[in-house]
Amino acid sequence: MINLTIDDRTVSVEKNATILQAAEKLNIKIPTLCYNEEMAPIGSCRICVVEAIKGGESLIVSACNTGVEEGMKVYTKSEKAIEARKFAVKILYSENPSVKLIRDLAEEYGVVEDINVRKSECIHCERCVHACRDVVGQNAIVLTTCGLSYGNDAPSLKWDFDKCIACGTCAFVCPTGAVKMHDHDGVRTLLTPESKQDFTLKKCVSCGSYFMPEVQAQYLMKKTELPADKFDQCMNCR
Amino acid sequence: MENYNVFASRVVSKNEPLAPGHRACTGCGEVLALRLCAKAFGKNTIVVNATGCMEIIASQAPYNSWRLPWIHTLFENASATASGIEAAIKVLARKNRVPESEINVVAIGGDGSTVDIGIQSLSGALERGHNFTYICFDNEAYMNTGIQRSSATPFGASTTTSPAGKKSIGQSTWKKDMPAIMAAHNIPYVATACPSYPFDLMNKVEKALATKGPAYIHVFSVCPTGWRSAGNLSVRYGRLAVETGVFPLYEIENGVYKMSVEVPELKPLTAYTKGQGRFKHLKEDNLAKIEARVHEEYEKLLEKCNLSAVEEGK
Numbered sequence: 001m002i003n004l005t006i007d008d009r010t011v012s013v014e015k016n017a018t019i020l021q022a023a024e025k026l027n028i029k030i031p032t033l034c035y036n037e038e039m040a041p042i043g044s045c046r047i048c049v050v051e052a053i054k055g056g057e058s059l060i061v062s063a064c065n066t067g068v069e070e071g072m073k074v075y076t077k078s079e080k081a082i083e084a085r086k087f088a089v090k091i092l093y094s095e096n097p098s099v100k101l102i103r104d105l106a107e108e109y110g111v112v113e114d115i116n117v118r119k120s121e122c123i124h125c126e127r128c129v130h131a132c133r134d135v136v137g138q139n140a141i142v143l144t145t146c147g148l149s150y151g152n153d154a155p156s157l158k159w160d161f162d163k164c165i166a167c168g169t170c171a172f173v174c175p176t177g178a179v180k181m182h183d184h185d186g187v188r189t190l191l192t193p194e195s196k197q198d199f200t201l202k203k204c205v206s207c208g209s210y211f212m213p214e215v216q217a218q219y220l221m222k223k224t225e226l227p228a229d230k231f232d233q234c235m236n237c238r
Numbered sequence: 239m240e241n242y243n244v245f246a247s248r249v250v251s252k253n254e255p256l257a258p259g260h261r262a263c264t265g266c267g268e269v270l271a272l273r274l275c276a277k278a279f280g281k282n283t284i285v286v287n288a289t290g291c292m293e294i295i296a297s298q299a300p301y302n303s304w305r306l307p308w309i310h311t312l313f314e315n316a317s318a319t320a321s322g323i324e325a326a327i328k329v330l331a332r333k334n335r336v337p338e339s340e341i342n343v344v345a346i347g348g349d350g351s352t353v354d355i356g357i358q359s360l361s362g363a364l365e366r367g368h369n370f371t372y373i374c375f376d377n378e379a380y381m382n383t384g385i386q387r388s389s390a391t392p393f394g395a396s397t398t399t400s401p402a403g404k405k406s407i408g409q410s411t412w413k414k415d416m417p418a419i420m421a422a423h424n425i426p427y428v429a430t431a432c433p434s435y436p437f438d439l440m441n442k443v444e445k446a447l448a449t450k451g452p453a454y455i456h457v458f459s460v461c462p463t464g465w466r467s468a469g470n471l472s473v474r475y476g477r478l479a480v481e482t483g484v485f486p487l488y489e490i491e492n493g494v495y496k497m498s499v500e501v502p503e504l505k506p507l508t509a510y511t512k513g514q515g516r517f518k519h520l521k522e523d524n525l526a527k528i529e530a531r532v533h534e535e536y537e538k539l540l541e542k543c544n545l546s547a548v549e550e551g552k
């Protein structure tokens with residue numbers, strides 16, 4: 001077990017625990033955006049930053065993906081921590097003032113500037129990218145990051161619909177609703193921040209209800225090596 | 239509704255506030271519903287549980303399946319107890335002893351406990367506007383004591399106190415429309431749900447918890463023991479109840495009706511009644527009568543949803 005203090009309270013946790021998990025044990029709340037308990041930490045939003053003092057040195061670290069260390073002193077509400085978090089909120093707020101989650105954070109941290117760079121609901125937390133790659137295994141979403149080769153373009157997400165199997169996991173994990181999925185009239189529509197794609201749904205041969213996207217049935221057929229007629233019926237008729 | 243199926247379930251919370259090892263029957267749809275609700279409760283929820291199957295199966299002394307603060311009440315006072323807890327949290331928050339906004343209060347009960355016996359204290363708590371969520375797990379009878387009819391038992395169902403026989407069709411009254419009674423209190427959130435649609439159910443519980451003020455969810459819970467249906471078909475029966483129009487899934491948010499699952503063409507009622515021992519005695523004309531009523535109620539609900547859509551569109 002590793003012993004550390006968070007906001008001057010002592011806690012002892014497993015050696016591979018993160019600062020976020022240790023804080024949770026003490027019921028100390030650290031805000032998160034990109035973090036999803038069921039996925040490996042992404043560490044992209046920086047909203048969870050805290051001040052960590054180790055070996056006499058004060059560092060600003062993200063709590064969701066920084067491991068605990070013996071004797072570490074963590075401050076979640078120190079001036080330095082709040083300042084750093086406020087900066088993260090500022091960046092998000094200037095890019096995504098229309099997202100309620102971000103507006104609430106801005107209000108909480110007293111961030112007022114709204115330079116309104118973009119109107120997208122996507123906050124580039126990358127949850128969808130990681131979920132599609134690590135959970136679904138399709139790797140159909142690519143984040144084109146800002147960097148020298150991209151000039152001053154804002155980062156954007158590209159969906160590769162040749163790889164996508166219309167499972168909607170990206171929509172499920174998206175914290176802002178920037179990805180949406182819905183079924184209607186025999187079609188599943190996936191709405192992403194920058195594109196819209198329709199997928200044909202399969203019709204049950206017995207009762208006639210639509211139950212699964214064609215592409216997904218094809219994918220599962222290959223994966224499970226089951227014969228095609230195993231994918232002809234819906235869950236009720238099977 | 240978003241039909242996430244296969245893959246998204248891998249990122250659903252693995253936290254199980256209702257521990258395994260409880261004593262519900264094999265194939266119990268009610269405990270499946272409760273487990274999914276508990277996942278949505280998260281870590282900061284106080285559960286008030288009226289007597290009934292879900293209380294009995296989770297609390298065989300000296301054991302208890304709950305990993306959350308949990309209190310057992312009588313049938314008649316679950317909502318009163320929840321009201322008191324909510325008021326106490328307010329006082330403690332005023333004294334800076336707890337953060338008020340982070341603690342949810344949820345009261346749960348069966349249909350007998352909610353639709354019959356606890357309705358007065360529930361009505362009072364809604365009327366006073368307490369910030370809590372009430373979830374009714376409706377398995378359409380008093381199951382824990384051996385299948386006695388309640389006012390939520392559907393017309394034609396045979397129970398021990400509404401037995402089918404030469405002179406009796408079984409339950410001779412129509413199911414009480416509890417969500418409508420709840421909506422008549424003008425509370426901000428009312429919804430129906432079913433564990434056969436797990437994402438929809440969890441989403442509705444999260445919404446109810448986030449609602450400021452009272453929220454009510456009516457959860458259709460298949461009971462293979464009381465319905466005399468096969469335990470391995472509980473999830474399917476839940477789906478069929480929705481697809482036949484017997485139990486439509488919808489939300490009433492601040493008075494606005496919205497269908498959660500749109501069923502373009504209702505399946506014949508027999509797809510649902512077939513295989514359930516409680517309906518076995520029903521003749522073709524009985525079933526036709528019930529089906530007509532189901533369709534009539536469904537149409538009425540659709541009309542409310544359409545009206546809401548038009549008003550919202552304005």
Ligand SMILES: Cc1ncc(C[n+]2csc(CCOP(=O)(O)OP(=O)(O)O)c2C)c(N)n1
Binds near residue numbers: 292349380
């Ligand atoms: C006032 C009172 N009357 C009777 C009982 C016995 N009793 C315990 S559980 C139960 C059935 C509850 O039915 P319901 O609320 O529908 O829940 P279910 O068991 O069906 O989930 C009854 C009648 C009781 N505990 N208290």
Ligand code: SF4
Binds near residue numbers: 132136138163171
């Ligand atoms: S819907 Fe497509 S892009 Fe989204 S997670 Fe599934 S496979 Fe990936």
Ligand code: SF4
Binds near residue numbers: 125
């Ligand atoms: S679409 Fe959603 S999940 Fe994906 S990066 Fe944007 S906000 Fe995050």
Ligand code: SF4
Binds near residue numbers: 263291381
């Ligand atoms: S009697 Fe019905 S509701 Fe009660 S535990 Fe058994 S299956 Fe579940």
Ligand code: FES
Binds near residue numbers: 048
């Ligand atoms: S929650 Fe830690 S970086 Fe996003």
Ligand SMILES: [Mg+2]
Binds near residue numbers: 376378379380
């Ligand atoms: Mg009951």
